[in-house]
Amino acid sequence: MNYFPNYYCIEDIFVTQEKVECRVNTKLQRMGFLDAGADSDDLEPGRTVNLPLWYIKELKVNNAYFTISVPEIYRNVHKAVCEAETTHIELGRLHPYFYEFGRYLTPYDRNHVIGRIIFETMRQRVRHLLDISKSDGQSAKSDLKLDNIEAKLHEAGVRTNSQYIDWLQMTGNKIRTSELVEEHQKKRRRADRSDDEGEGLPSSKRATL
């Protein structure tokens, strides 16, 4: 969760890996490899290709080569935003990085609605997010309902809430096994178990043979 992603930010790299549909405006020599359906070496005008965001970012908004078309998902959400009914949208299903992806696309949107859409969507949903974080979370949470940022906010909310409850009940000072160690132990136990099964299996086979 990072509003100003740095160079090493893995999430930002994930977002910029997304593909965007672009229309080719001029003949681009020897760039046919970008178009899987093309049979010539050059990229002909009028074709549409899916280009990764990390390339589009490098282009000027009004470049002569490609016209970037805004993905459907933001147009669909637009309607819900107008009706103030965004809490039921399964954002995660629409796009796992709904907000961050939208932020990158804002300059290419000629109607200037994306910026407003992502702002309004978040504004309407954040209250709901707070509510489900407080109610323990696990039951209300569905993976597809939340986008990446929301899922992290939710996680942070649940964690803070449980810390608060710990503090109220004065159980906060108990020393716990560190999370990393716990995960490592679990993994080792799983590995041990599968080793046992691995040894167990051939012997039973031998018995049947």
Next chain:
Amino acid sequence: MTRPNKLFGDKAFELLKELERSSQTIPAFDDDGVRQVLEEIKAIFEENVAQASTYNASGDRSLWPLLNYRHAALQRNKRCLLAYLYERSKRIKALRWEFGPIIPADIKQALCEPEVQFFNNYSKSLAAYMCSAGYSQGQGLDLTNHLRPPKSLYIEVRCMEDYGKFELEDGEVIHLKKNSQHYLPRAQVESLVRQGILQHLA
């Protein structure tokens, strides 16, 4: 040139995806993947250099978009690769705080030689700093200890595995056997609890 779906940068992205999938622990260092990305970078660079020189000579701008695309791909590969190494080094640093100065053997396997070196250096710097931090009292300050404010000096713990002998600061030696219960000074056993050898009983 018309190899199918050759967008560049996919291999580098795979590296990061693999790393991200194993949320916290460290997957094995992908020697092969890193080498492939480096090769791709080199190939792109050489093609671009060749084309840039003809561009300079002739001033023919028709290949400029291709040049630009490949340059972006090169930068992208570089970014992915650096992020891959950076994220791993971040997790290695976390290891020092969570597991203490010795990495479990199966995790160590996943690290490459420079990373082990990095861990040792990091461990050394941290130790040096911790020694200097409490210098006025004549002894160092263990920053990995006392992560939560203590309520009592002694705590009740149960041993989760056969650990063996453990010597307390006053010289008393206790045997930590599986499922045995002890009443020990909190400050001295905190790290053992953090490592999952002891369990703190309420």
